[in-house]
Amino acid sequence: MTRKQKRLAVIAGGMSFIIVAVLLVMFAFSQSVAYFFMPADLAKTDVKPGTRIRLGGLVAEGSVKRGQGSTVSFTVTDGTGNVPVSYTGILPDLFREGQGVVTEGTFDAAHNFVADSVLAKHDENYMPKEVADRLKADGVWNEGKGAASQ
Helix, strand or coil: CCHHHHHHHHHHHHHHHHHHHHHHHHHHHHHHCCCEECHHHHHHCCCCCCCEEEEEEEECCCCCEECCCCEEEEEEECCCCEEEEEEECCCCCCCCCCCEEEEEEEECCCCCEEEEEEEECCCCCCCCHHHHHHHHHCCCECCCCCCECC
16 A cells, blocks of 8 residues: 555544544434424424423412322423323422423323423523523513512
8 A cells, every 4th residue: 555545544534433433422412402482382293101301381370289109290391282290209499380491201191291390490590591491582580580480
């Protein structure tokens, strides 16, 4: 092999390594993405049981019911659709009716949403910007009051 052929072989090997590394990183990211849905989106989308998603909106007024132990059930709404949620664990201090919330979990076989993580919104750091913007555009979220306008 000449010097030119050796140099081309090293460059081709390096490029191949970089391409494989980028493809592996992209594959890993695609496996860990949890898509975000609003209750109205779920009416249009068929989410299979066991699929991990994020569900966001407002906690519906009068929907919070405390169960046995640390189990809580509540309804997430966006003004158009409602999704009942059950959660077992300690809720954030800012969790209350009319408050913005982002839950993460799965649907069970009976199509009930079982959350394993609940984040309560008190500013833009706890709710994805897209969620806050959609709630504001739909006229559901009042910025100054932190409650739903029904």
